[in-house]
Amino acid sequence: VSLQAFRETQAQSKRSAIMQAASRLFAEHGFREVSTAALAAAAGVSTATLYRYFPDKESIFGAVIDELVSDVIQTRAVRSEDSENRLRDLALRYADLLSDPLVVGLIRAVVADRGNSSAFGERLETQGNGIFEKEFETEIRALLKAHNSPELDHVSQASRELRGVLEHNTLLPELLFHVQPDRGELPAMVDQALDSWSRRWIPSS
C-alpha cells in the first residue's frame, strides 16, 4: 500500500507540475502557440510523459480551465457585516480577478480558440460569469431594500451598470490592448465607481 501511495503522490506532483507550467504558458502565449515540447520542458518532463497523465494536449488546457474556475468559485470571499461593504468587497474581488494577468491570459486563450474551446467557454459562462451575476444581483437587491429604494425592479440594470464600468476599466483594456492596470489603484477605482453608482441607485436621504 505504501508503494502505491508513494507512486500516487509522485504522480500527483508530476501532474500538478504539468498543470502549473501549462497554466502559465497558455496564459502567456495562448493554446496553439505553446508546443508540447515547450510545455514538457517547462514542466521538467518529456513530451511522452505528458501523455501518461493526459490523453491529449487539449485535455491539459481543459484541466487548467477547470482548476481556474473551481478556484474562483471557492474564493467566495470573506464578507463584511453591513451590506454596503459586502457590495464593495464583491466589486473589488471582481475587479481584482479581471486584472489578474493569469486569469486574463487564460480568458484570452479560451476566447482565441473557437471550435474546441466552446466547451470551455460554456464553463466560463455558467460558472464564472453566471455566479458573479447572481452574487451582484443578490447584494444589490439587499442594499436597495435596506435603503427603501423605489428601484427594486431594476436590480439587473443596476448590476449591469456596475459590472460594466468595472469591466471597462480592467478586463477590456487588458484583453484587447494588453494594457495592464496598476493593481494598487484598484481600490480607488472601485470606490470611485461605487460612489458614482450609488448616486444613481441609493436614495440620498
Next chain:
Amino acid sequence: VSLQAFRETQAQSKRSAIMQAASRLFAEHGFREVSTAALAAAAGVSTATLYRYFPDKESIFGAVIDELVSDVIQTRAVRSEDSENRLRDLALRYADLLSDPLVVGLIRAVVADRGNSSAFGERLETQGNGIFEKEFETEIRALLKAHNSPELDHVSQASRELRGVLEHNTLLPELLFHVQPDRGELPAMVDQALDSWSRRWIPSS
C-alpha cells in the same frame, strides 16, 4: 495605357476578392485556423496567387484589419441637431458596431494572436477605441454644459460608465460566450442605458 488600366482593374478585383474572403473567414474561424488553401479556395484563386498580391499570410490579415478600421473611422455617422440625440446616435452606433458578428470576429482574431498581432492591437486601440473615447467625451461634455451640470469635472467617469454598460451588453457576451445579441433590440437597450445614465448625470430640473 488601356492594357495597363485593364490589368490594374483585374488585379484590384482579385485583391479585393481575396480580402473579402479573408475578412469573412478570419472573422468566423480566426487567423490560425484558416489555411491558405481554404482562403484561396474561398477567394477563387490558387494559393500561389495569394502571394502575388500579399507578401505573406499575415499581411492579408493586416490589410483586413486596416480596412475595417478605416471603414469605422469613415462612418462618423449622421448627426442630429440637438445634443441629446447626438449622444444617443453615438451610443447606438457604438452598440451596433460591437454587435456586428464580422467586427467582433475580427476583434477576437486580433485578441487571439499575441506576438504578431500586437501591431494590429495598437491600431485597434488608437484608431478604434481612441476615437470613440474622444467622441463620447466630446458629446457628453456638450450635453453636461447644456444642462449646467455641476459634474463637468467628471466627464471621463461619465463616459466610462456609459460605454461600460454598452460593452457589457454587446461585445463582452459575444466575445467571451458567443452569445449573439438580437440587434433589433439594440435601440431599446441603448435607450434604457441612456435613460438610467441620464438620471445620474443630467440635472432633473
Next chain:
DNA sequence: TGTACATCAGTGAACGCGCGTTCACTGATGTAC
C-alpha cells in the same frame, strides 16, 4: 495581314518545417521464494 516575341496574371505540384502523438525501450523499485 502574319509571325515572332514580350509581358504577366495565374497555377499545380513540390518543398521544408514544426508539431502532436506514439513506440520501443530503460531503469529504478518492488516481490516471490
Next chain:
DNA sequence: TGTACATCAGTGAACGCGCGTTCACTGATGTAC
C-alpha cells in the same frame, strides 16, 4: 540473504500530417515589324 522476475514512471527518437511558401511552368493578351 540472494536471485530471478514483475511493475511501472519516464523517455529519446521517430512517425505522419498539415501548413505556409516557392518554383517552374502555362496561356492569354498584347507589340514590333
